Amino acid sequence: NAGVTQTPKFQVLKTGQSMTLQCAQDMNHNSMYWYRQDPGMGLRLIYYSASEGTTDKGEVPNGYNVSRLNKREFSLRLESAAPSQTSVYFCASSGGQGTGANVLTFGAGSRLTVL
Amino acid sequence: AQSVTQLGSHVSVSEGALVLLRCNYSSSVPPYLFWYVQYPNQGLQLLLKYTSAATLVKGINGFEAEFKKSETSFHLTKPSAHMSDAAEYFCAVSRMEYGNKLVFGAGTILRVKS
Numbered sequence: 297n298a299g300v301t302q303t304p305k306f307q308v309l310k311t312g313q314s315m316t317l318q319c320a321q322d323m324n325h326n327s328m329y330w331y332r333q334d335p336g337m338g339l340r341l342i343y344y345s346a347s348e349g350t351t352d353k354g355e356v357p358n359g360y361n362v363s364r365l366n367k368r369e370f371s372l373r374l375e376s377a378a379p380s381q382t383s384v385y386f387c388a389s390s391g392g393q394g395t396g397a398n399v400l401t402f403g404a405g406s407r408l409t410v411l
Numbered sequence: 412a413q414s415v416t417q418l419g420s421h422v423s424v425s426e427g428a429l430v431l432l433r434c435n436y437s438s439s440v441p442p443y444l445f446w447y448v449q450y451p452n453q454g455l456q457l458l459l460k461y462t463s464a465a466t467l468v469k470g471i472n473g474f475e476a477e478f479k480k481s482e483t484s485f486h487l488t489k490p491s492a493h494m495s496d497a498a499e500y501f502c503a504v505s506r507m508e509y510g511n512k513l514v515f516g517a518g519t520i521l522r523v524k525s
Contacts, residue, residue: 299455329512336420337468338501338515339455345479354512386454398443402454 298322302387303384309377309410317372317406319387326369327390329354329400330362333385339386345370377410384408415504417516421513429491430474432519434502437483444485445503445513446476455501473495478501496521 300321309315310336321328326347331339331354341354345364359381370389374381384407388400418433437444444461459470466478472495476487485502502516 331515338517340515341512342510378486388424388454397458398445398511399460400447400455400513402456404454405452 300403321389325389325391
């Protein structure tokens with residue numbers, strides 16, 4: 297019962313480098329999300345995908361791109377990393393209708409440091 | 412826009428004491444409300460959710476929360492704290508007209524003293 301799997305767990309980048317965070321879920325969920333967590337700010341939504349083939353911006357999309365590769369996978373790409381993107385990134389997924397659609401299952405997180 | 416405010420970034424209680432974590436939401440229409448818990452170095456787990464079926468909601472690990480429309484609050488309580496309750500707790504809100512996306516509060520770190 298893997299749930300939501302994120303890779304890598306840790307990454308250190310230099311300013312200007314690019315990287316992709318990978319996320320996969322095995323629960324047949326329609327919706328997937330990328331959040332970032334910063335101290336004292338809770339979790340902020342970067343992008344989400346309500347279904348395969350669709351993506352939408354969240355609260356803090358600048359500097360990021362996403363790809364919903366198929367129903368299972370949702371990747372987050374930093375094209376030119378900046379120190380302000382140092383954060384812990386969480387992927388989540390949800391399925392069902394109505395309030396069931398709001399019960400998110402989270403991955404363990406990816407800690408990214410940009411020097 | 413909807414938002415949620417958690418009062419107190421840090422709360423400290425003694426083992427066996429009452430736990431009270433405060434959450435207020437801003438919405439003219441009762442939203443869906445959630446409490447999530449994050450243990451160190453882990454992702455978030457759902458504690459409980461309010462879906463308008465009942466104002467008092469019971470969750471896992473002995474936690475419960477009461478929805479009070481007049482106060483726009485959804486405070487989290489537990490009668491007797493355990494050491495294992497030490498974690499960060501997040502209140503979250505969503506509404507269907509915003510695509511059911513969750514908006515999280517800033518979080519409250521609960522410390523339990525022995």
